[in-house]
Amino acid sequence: MSNDVLRGNFKTRDKVEIKQAEETLEDRFEMEAKKRLGGSIAFVSKKKVMWDTDKK
Amino acid sequence: MAKILLINPTVREEDVPRHVPYGIALLAAIAMEKGHLVQVYDENAWRQGDETTKAVCVADDWDIIGYGGITTTYASVKRIARIAREYAPQAVQVMGGGLLTSLPREMMSWIPQVDVGCVGEGFITFPEICDMIDRGGREFWDIKGTVSRKPGGGLIMSQMRPLMHDLDSLPFPAWELFPLEEVYFKNSQALFSEEGMLASRRLDINASYGCSLICRFCYHLGIAGDMRYEKDANGDLNVAFDQPGTYTRDIRYHSPDYVGALVKHAYDKFNINFVGFLDENLMTMDKFSGRTWMNDICNKWHDLGFAPKAKDDGTWTGIHWSGTSHATLCTKGVLKTMREAGCSHLVYGYESFAPHVLKTIGKGATRESNLRSFFWTLEAGIRPVPNQIIGFPNEDFDSIRMNMNAWDDLGIQVRPHFATPYPGSEWFTTYRERISGQYDGNMERFIFDLGDASSISAVISHNFNAVELLGLREAMLQLNYRRIDEYEQIWRKNHQIPDGAPSTLLSENMTGAFLRDADKVKSAIKDSERQDAVAEVTGAGGTH
Numbered sequence: 001m002s003n004d005v006l007r008g009n010f011k012t013r014d015k016v017e018i019k020q021a022e023e024t025l026e027d028r029f030e031m032e033a034k035k036r037l038g039g040s041i042a043f044v045s046k047k048k049v050m051w052d053t054d055k056k
Numbered sequence: 057m058a059k060i061l062l063i064n065p066t067v068r069e070e071d072v073p074r075h076v077p078y079g080i081a082l083l084a085a086i087a088m089e090k091g092h093l094v095q096v097y098d099e100n101a102w103r104q105g106d107e108t109t110k111a112v113c114v115a116d117d118w119d120i121i122g123y124g125g126i127t128t129t130y131a132s133v134k135r136i137a138r139i140a141r142e143y144a145p146q147a148v149q150v151m152g153g154g155l156l157t158s159l160p161r162e163m164m165s166w167i168p169q170v171d172v173g174c175v176g177e178g179f180i181t182f183p184e185i186c187d188m189i190d191r192g193g194r195e196f197w198d199i200k201g202t203v204s205r206k207p208g209g210g211l212i213m214s215q216m217r218p219l220m221h222d223l224d225s226l227p228f229p230a231w232e233l234f235p236l237e238e239v240y241f242k243n244s245q246a247l248f249s250e251e252g253m254l255a256s257r258r259l260d261i262n263a264s265y266g267c268s269l270i271c272r273f274c275y276h277l278g279i280a281g282d283m284r285y286e287k288d289a290n291g292d293l294n295v296a297f298d299q300p301g302t303y304t305r306d307i308r309y310h311s312p313d314y315v316g317a318l319v320k321h322a323y324d325k326f327n328i329n330f331v332g333f334l335d336e337n338l339m340t341m342d343k344f345s346g347r348t349w350m351n352d353i354c355n356k357w358h359d360l361g362f363a364p365k366a367k368d369d370g371t372w373t374g375i376h377w378s379g380t381s382h383a384t385l386c387t388k389g390v391l392k393t394m395r396e397a398g399c400s401h402l403v404y405g406y407e408s409f410a411p412h413v414l415k416t417i418g419k420g421a422t423r424e425s426n427l428r429s430f431f432w433t434l435e436a437g438i439r440p441v442p443n444q445i446i447g448f449p450n451e452d453f454d455s456i457r458m459n460m461n462a463w464d465d466l467g468i469q470v471r472p473h474f475a476t477p478y479p480g481s482e483w484f485t486t487y488r489e490r491i492s493g494q495y496d497g498n499m500e501r502f503i504f505d506l507g508d509a510s511s512i513s514a515v516i517s518h519n520f521n522a523v524e525l526l527g528l529r530e531a532m533l534q535l536n537y538r539r540i541d542e543y544e545q546i547w548r549k550n551h552q553i554p555d556g557a558p559s560t561l562l563s564e565n566m567t568g569a570f571l572r573d574a575d576k577v578k579s580a581i582k583d584s585e586r587q588d589a590v591a592e593v594t595g596a597g598g599t600h
Contacts, residue, residue: 013116
């Protein structure tokens with residue numbers, strides 16, 4: 001296995017490697033919950049919600 | 057030699073990447089064979105975001121950045137083109153694939169960063185473009201199969217590129233340039249059969265190009281001989297595809313020797329245990345070959361030792377495989393032969409079980425042939441994958457109930473697609489104004505909206521709008537006849553259609569136009585004694 005995202009028949013001037021995205025517990029939960037969405041399975045996607053309690 | 061970066065755009069982000077892009081893998085192999093320096097960035101596989109795409113664009117001094125794909129890659133391609141122009145301004149941008157071919161003038165207008173488009177099949181056109189760039193030339197209009205920009209503004213479409221017939225001269229796809237171990241083999245599973253479910257090292261192959269049938273929702277984008285060049289309403293040369301009464305086909309397939317050698321190469325180099333045939337319709341080729349092609353491919357599978365053998369632990373040795381079939385063109389014998397060689401599942405575009413709908417879609421299949429092939433396939437030990445579509449132009453309450461009955465009787469578990477007029481299909485041409493009207497006259501918005509037809513985009517049903525189709529699909533999935541009966545009464549009242557009258561708003565003229573060609577297809581297929589019955593309708597000639 002290789003971390004190079006570029007694959008070819010010559011060596012490029014610069015190497016570009018995979019940036020491993022760190023999966024947070026929040027990401028994992030939301031992904032799993034989304035797979036079973038429906039009926040009583042509902043959740044708040046925290047990255048999408050916007051609120052400002054001060055404005056209230 | 058030119059320094060070429062090929063980028064595979066992101067598609068279907070809601071799912072993991074499952075398929076190595078066969079066309080890009082072939083073009084990479086062809087370019088390398090011609091002596092060019094090639095790198096592939098599989099953006100769809102890696103899904104690393106724009107920062108990595110930018111890094112790739114500055115990783116070397118690219119002469120050419122090439123990208124393309126199917127229509128649903130549009131948003132990604134547009135983004136890649138912008139990034140490439142900003143971060144690799146020196147590179148000539150080449151776009152190809154079905155996306156460009158379906159609407160070449162529109163794509164060149166909507167994506168101004170594209171320097172040259174490869175219209176239709178790129179096997180010869182793309183390397184010629186690379187050679188010209190390498191020589192310092194930019195007169196792309198001298199190369200057949202291109203659309204490019206005039207020095208003073210405007211577009212030039214060069215002569216149409218004839219299809220390549222010596223397909224066996226193609227190199228094998230450069231699979232090694234894609235992240236097989238890191239991404240694709242992990243996503244090998246094909247949930248269509250037990251064997252597909254257990255696939256752990258799957259690669260896809262393409263053994264043929266095109267299909268002789270004239271399904272009005274389907275598109276081939278030049279590779280089936282379905283493309284013509286005509287002057288459009290503005291007097292400009294443009295592409296034209298299937299239109300009512302005008303169908304052209306050029307059926308091509310690899311020899312069984314090539315297919316066998318390709319699979320052996322994939323096995324020897326990558327240790328695969330499953331092959332997915334990407335072919336549009338394996339049975340078209342079998343019919344064209346006089347019923348020898350599938351048989352010979354299956355014999356190759358046995359000769360090479362790839363026909364699976366069961367082991368005591370419930371697993372097996374060898375290579376299982378899957379593909380696409382056709383309800384009317386398959387035979388009981390060929391299905392048995394295919395199973396013995398390791399075929400695990402076959403996709404059938406049954407689309408509908410309503411005779412009056414099937415008659416209008418140009419498929420050459422009937423409710424009877426759907427049912428016959430369904431049982432033949434099961435009897436052979438192959439799982440049929442019974443695809444269904446709702447929202448056809450003459451879909452009505454009767455057809456909806458007929459489909460529900462069939463699903464119930466046959467044990468079909470399905471969430472049907474919506475009939476979608478993809479660019480290049482006959483129904484895109486027929487309904488173009490209607491589609492545009494659903495997007496405020498902005499066709500680009502429709503292209504952005506296109507997915508895999510499991511969600512709704514432009515509606516071509518004459519009887520139901522998008523909201524009705526969504527609701528009806530839900531009721532169908534639950535086999536809820538009562539709700540559908542109730543809604544039919546409301547619908548009839550809204551449209552002033554009395555009880556007993558057909559539940560359709562489609563004019564008789566339009567139905568008649570669909571039926572004329574459908575009857576030609578049906579009678580040609582039915583007469584199986586005549587050689588190349590389908591070719592009689594389409595005027596197609598088979599080659600390999």
